[in-house]
Amino acid sequence: MPLLDIRDLSVTFATSTGAFKAVDGVDISVDAGEVLSIVGESGSGKSVAMLAVMGLLPPTATVTAAHMEFDGVDLKTASKRRRREIIGRDISMIFQEPMSSLNPCFTVGFQIGEALKTHLGLGRSERKKRAIELLSLVGIPEPEKRLSAFPHQLSGGMSQRVMIAMAISCRPKLLIADEPTTALDVTIQAQILDLLVDLQKETEMGLVLITHDMGVVAETAQRVVVQYAGKQVERQDVTGLFDAPHHPYTAALLDALPDRATGDRLPAIPGVVPGQGDRPTGCLFNPRCAFADERCRTVEPPRQPPELGEALCHYPLHTGEAAA
Amino acid sequence: MTDQTVTETAADTTRSSRSARRAMLKEFWYYFSENKGAVAGLFVFLTLVIVALLAPLLAPYSPDQQFRDSLLVPPVWDADGKAAFLLGTDAVGRDVLSRLIYGARYSLVIGLVVVTLALVSGILLGLVAGFFRGWVDTVIMRLMDVILAFPSLLLALVLVAILGPGLRNAMIAIALVLQPHFVRLTRASVLSEKNKDYVVSARVAGAGKVRLMTRTILPNCLAPLIVQATLSFSTAILDVAALGFLGMGAQPPTPEWGTMLADSREFITRAPWLVTLPGVAILVTVLAINLVGDGLRDTLDPKLKRS
Amino acid sequence: MLRFLLHRFGILIPTFIGVSIVTFAFIRVLPGDPILLLAGERGVTPERYAQLQELLGFDRPLVVQYWDYLWAILHGDFGTSLVSKQPVLDEFLARFPATLELSLCAMFLAVIIGIPAGVIAAVKRGSIYDQSIMTTALVGYSMPIFWWGLLLIILFSVTLGWTPVSGRISLMYYFPQVTGFMLIDSLLSGEKGAFASAVSHLILPSIVLGTIPLAVIARQTRSAMLEVLGEDYVRTARAKGLSSGRIVGLHALRNALIPVVTVIGLQVGVMMAGAILTETIFSWPGVGKWMLDSVFKRDYPVVQGGLLLIAAVVMVVNLMVDLLYGFINPRIRQG
Numbered sequence: 001m002p003l004l005d006i007r008d009l010s011v012t013f014a015t016s017t018g019a020f021k022a023v024d025g026v027d028i029s030v031d032a033g034e035v036l037s038i039v040g041e042s043g044s045g046k047s048v049a050m051l052a053v054m055g056l057l058p059p060t061a062t063v064t065a066a067h068m069e070f071d072g073v074d075l076k077t078a079s080k081r082r083r084r085e086i087i088g089r090d091i092s093m094i095f096q097e098p099m100s101s102l103n104p105c106f107t108v109g110f111q112i113g114e115a116l117k118t119h120l121g122l123g124r125s126e127r128k129k130r131a132i133e134l135l136s137l138v139g140i141p142e143p144e145k146r147l148s149a150f151p152h153q154l155s156g157g158m159s160q161r162v163m164i165a166m167a168i169s170c171r172p173k174l175l176i177a178d179e180p181t182t183a184l185d186v187t188i189q190a191q192i193l194d195l196l197v198d199l200q201k202e203t204e205m206g207l208v209l210i211t212h213d214m215g216v217v218a219e220t221a222q223r224v225v226v227q228y229a230g231k232q233v234e235r236q237d238v239t240g241l242f243d244a245p246h247h248p249y250t251a252a253l254l255d256a257l258p259d260r261a262t263g264d265r266l267p268a269i270p271g272v273v274p275g276q277g278d279r280p281t282g283c284l285f286n287p288r289c290a291f292a293d294e295r296c297r298t299v300e301p302p303r304q305p306p307e308l309g310e311a312l313c314h315y316p317l318h319t320g321e322a323a324a
Numbered sequence: 325m326t327d328q329t330v331t332e333t334a335a336d337t338t339r340s341s342r343s344a345r346r347a348m349l350k351e352f353w354y355y356f357s358e359n360k361g362a363v364a365g366l367f368v369f370l371t372l373v374i375v376a377l378l379a380p381l382l383a384p385y386s387p388d389q390q391f392r393d394s395l396l397v398p399p400v401w402d403a404d405g406k407a408a409f410l411l412g413t414d415a416v417g418r419d420v421l422s423r424l425i426y427g428a429r430y431s432l433v434i435g436l437v438v439v440t441l442a443l444v445s446g447i448l449l450g451l452v453a454g455f456f457r458g459w460v461d462t463v464i465m466r467l468m469d470v471i472l473a474f475p476s477l478l479l480a481l482v483l484v485a486i487l488g489p490g491l492r493n494a495m496i497a498i499a500l501v502l503q504p505h506f507v508r509l510t511r512a513s514v515l516s517e518k519n520k521d522y523v524v525s526a527r528v529a530g531a532g533k534v535r536l537m538t539r540t541i542l543p544n545c546l547a548p549l550i551v552q553a554t555l556s557f558s559t560a561i562l563d564v565a566a567l568g569f570l571g572m573g574a575q576p577p578t579p580e581w582g583t584m585l586a587d588s589r590e591f592i593t594r595a596p597w598l599v600t601l602p603g604v605a606i607l608v609t610v611l612a613i614n615l616v617g618d619g620l621r622d623t624l625d626p627k628l629k630r631s
Numbered sequence: 632m633l634r635f636l637l638h639r640f641g642i643l644i645p646t647f648i649g650v651s652i653v654t655f656a657f658i659r660v661l662p663g664d665p666i667l668l669l670a671g672e673r674g675v676t677p678e679r680y681a682q683l684q685e686l687l688g689f690d691r692p693l694v695v696q697y698w699d700y701l702w703a704i705l706h707g708d709f710g711t712s713l714v715s716k717q718p719v720l721d722e723f724l725a726r727f728p729a730t731l732e733l734s735l736c737a738m739f740l741a742v743i744i745g746i747p748a749g750v751i752a753a754v755k756r757g758s759i760y761d762q763s764i765m766t767t768a769l770v771g772y773s774m775p776i777f778w779w780g781l782l783l784i785i786l787f788s789v790t791l792g793w794t795p796v797s798g799r800i801s802l803m804y805y806f807p808q809v810t811g812f813m814l815i816d817s818l819l820s821g822e823k824g825a826f827a828s829a830v831s832h833l834i835l836p837s838i839v840l841g842t843i844p845l846a847v848i849a850r851q852t853r854s855a856m857l858e859v860l861g862e863d864y865v866r867t868a869r870a871k872g873l874s875s876g877r878i879v880g881l882h883a884l885r886n887a888l889i890p891v892v893t894v895i896g897l898q899v900g901v902m903m904a905g906a907i908l909t910e911t912i913f914s915w916p917g918v919g920k921w922m923l924d925s926v927f928k929r930d931y932p933v934v935q936g937g938l939l940l941i942a943a944v945v946m947v948v949n950l951m952v953d954l955l956y957g958f959i960n961p962r963i964r965q966g
Binding site for chain 2: 642645646647649650652653657660766769770772773774775777778779781782784785789900901903904905907908911919922923926927934938941942945946
């Protein structure tokens with residue numbers, strides 16, 4: 001049984017101009033010790049799905065799901081209190097902007113100790129001991145000194161390390177990392193990714209890595225979900241995805257990788273992810289797809305079998321075509 | 325780009341700027357009208373303006389006319405009230421309703437005069453400070469700090485004590501203590517706008533200093549100034565009424581609301597309506613203006629979250 | 632933190648000098664002969680005139696006069712009242728505790744009601760609570776407090792007879808002033824009912840003086856909370872599984888308080904202005920009423936000295952608020 005099992009998850013936001021479906025019929029399952037990557041452009045709803053799992057969406061959002069279970073607990077029926085016990089202890093999350101994700105008014109030590117106190121009921125000295133342990137675990141030098149530091153005294157990379165230390169403080173079973181390296185310098189990005197992967201291996205926790213960077217996916221993930229405009233357009237393991245993408249969108253994303261590009265210009269996907277007002281009929285990707293025909297523009301595409309990457313496409317690509 | 329296209333585009337801009345302005349006004353009204361409180365405030369305020377303008381037509385009597393046989397008559401809903409005096413009469417037999425109606429004139433004129441004085445002098449000083457920097461800036465801003473260091477009403481009180489009690493001096497004093505806010509706002513906007521591209525390009529195009537200040541920069545600082553002016557309008561009415569209440573503002577028998585309150589203090593037990601009514605008038609006026617001010621603030625500048 | 636304080640102090644000193652120049656200039660810009668004005672309507676004998684002229688040094692150059700004035704101030708000499716012949720500083724110190732007690736109580740009310748009200752309004756944004764709190768705050772903010780005081784007197788003193796109309800304590804109690812704070816002195820006196828009497832005298836003036844700060848604090852707290860509640864670190868706190876009480880009351884409020892403290896500091900000056908009105912309405916023997924009385928009596932040295940002393944108090948309080956601001960904002964404390 002998977003650690004996290006979600007089926008047919010949809011999230012709708014009530015906006016001043018009407019309802020907007022940010023996530024549409026998404027299935028996600030993560031096993032213990034597994035790294036799943038969710039890939040997509042901004043606006044594809046990849047973060048929203050995981051925020052829904054965490055219960056972090058604003059009240060304007062409506063979450064529906066056929067099934068939503070974590071570690072044997074039905075999240076749909078669990079009380080708020082029960083969910084709060086799980087959140088921050090068994091599932092934790094780190095975010096894109098480490099600098100603004102730490103509270104500027106409290107010390108690093110206090111913020112790490114909070115989850116320890118709330119979930120594990122540790123006393124003051126135990127909290128301090130564990131916080132030092134965690135800080136050295138995430139590679140922060142002089143952890144005793146850093147405990148009394150305020151967030152504004154830390155760099156972006158340091159802040160993200162502190163965020164990770166906070167997230168893993170209660171030894172979670174699942175860690176959700178929402179674009180953890182996007183806001184960081186390129187040199188720091190690799191360090192933070194390595195840290196996440198190392199920690200994941202050491203602690204055997206599940207890791208959901210949300211990113212828009214195919215390079216990150218290649219380095220870390222075992223399985224990949226490609227999301228577009230709130231829908232999952234392809235689901236594959238990482239080798240299969242990189243060798244033989246079946247959805248034109250996945251193929252286009254891969255073509256945009258610098259080390260895969262042929263010729264001297266980096267191919268880009270024309271256009272943007274459709275928003276609330278401009279959702280096309282038929283396949284959501286059709287306005288930007290090189291292969292789209294009349295059927296794509298009128299009929300919603302079916303889900304292809306696993307051999308074809310469960311692609312949501314009328315004309316899934318085959319290996320030969322993808323290479324062409 | 326050739327010279328000809330430049331002039332053509334310039335002509336286009338002037339033509340389109342008029343319709344753009346109309347579109348802006350339309351958009352402004354759309355957002356402003358979303359705020360029901362602000363619209364209600366505007367309605368009350370406009371009503372007050374009409375009442376003030378038409379005071380001689382609306383008021384049943386002259387504000388100074390004394391009915392010696394009808395002293396301290398309570399309002400009409402009281403058992404002892406008389407239909408002739410809807411809101412009763414004061415200690416010398418003057419009709420309270422008529423005095424309140426004429427009082428609206430005073431309050432609105434007070435607000436208008438004080439805000440105009442403070443706004444004009446504040447904008448001038450702020451533009452000068454922000455534009456010339458250096459010692460001129462330092463002197464002006466330190467002077468504003470000094471004015472702001474005093475509790476406003478206290479400083480106004482002392483100023484009136486020097487200048488002599490009276491409505492005119494009260495207005496000058498209040499304008500003086502309100503004006504530093506405009507100076508600071510204008511200067512801050514000038515400093516932040518000064519280095520923006522459009523100002524630099526205007527300067528490169530050869531616009532003179534005065535033109536830069538008044539034509540290029542000032543219109544872009546207007547939003548916070550309008551909001552501040554509206555809020556100062558209500559502060560001016562309140563503070564001048566307070567000075568009137570303390571006996572340093574408008575002098576009796578002027579039907580100014582604060583002065584009316586001061587006159588009626590001794591009748592607080594015998595004729596409570598004399599105390600209640602002018603206060604209600606002040607509160608409603610100030611509240612209406614503040615509602616409009618809040619609405620303007622939210623519409624014009626969502627980032628401007630002052631209170 | 633030190634640099635921050637030095638910076639604030641650096642602004643304070645020129646401001647104080649400016650304030651002293653203004654108060655110095657005050658008597659000189661009065662139209663007419665300042666000595667005749669000082670002497671009031673009774674006029675002066677020629678001997679008294681010469682005496683005053685020498686005493687006040689009006690025959691010397693302005694710069695010298697100002698220097699002497701500043702020198703005297705720095706030595707605690709703020710002039711002498713023409714009416715009571717007492718030093719202005721002594722008169723001020725005798726009345727200041729009454730104003731301070733009233734202001735502290737008013738600010739206490741404003742803070743303990745205003746901050747929770749603002750927090751509730753922000754958390755329940757758009758609800759009926761939010762709407763009624765914000766409407767009430769706007770009415771409070773627009774309130775002519777001199778009228779509000781009279782209204783409360785009509786209701787609670789005249790109609791219901793619950794509270795006294797004026798003064799700090801009932802005349803039946805007499806005890807030595809130890810601290811100058813009636814609440815404390817009445818307790819120290821051990822007289823039965825004295826404390827209750829002091830409280831009942833203090834309550835209405837505190838409400839009146841606290842109304843505008845209360846409204847301003849509630850409005851500011853709400854807008855600061857709304858901003859903070861949308862911040863990433865609040866989401867982080869939620870992601871930790873903390874209770875909503877802890878998220879709102881600790882993580883969000885702690886940050887929202889930073890701008891609120893600034894606003895509280897600005898209200899001190901507003902309260903000093905409000906004290907003139909409040910003390911007048913309730914015959915509260917504080918510095919506000921003293922100033923107004925002196926204006927009416929044309930006791931110009933008192934007006935001059937009082938103005939300077941009150942401005943100095945406001946500046947000192949603002950410096951203390953800056954300290955507090957630095958203390959609650961780690962960026963400045965550790966900066």
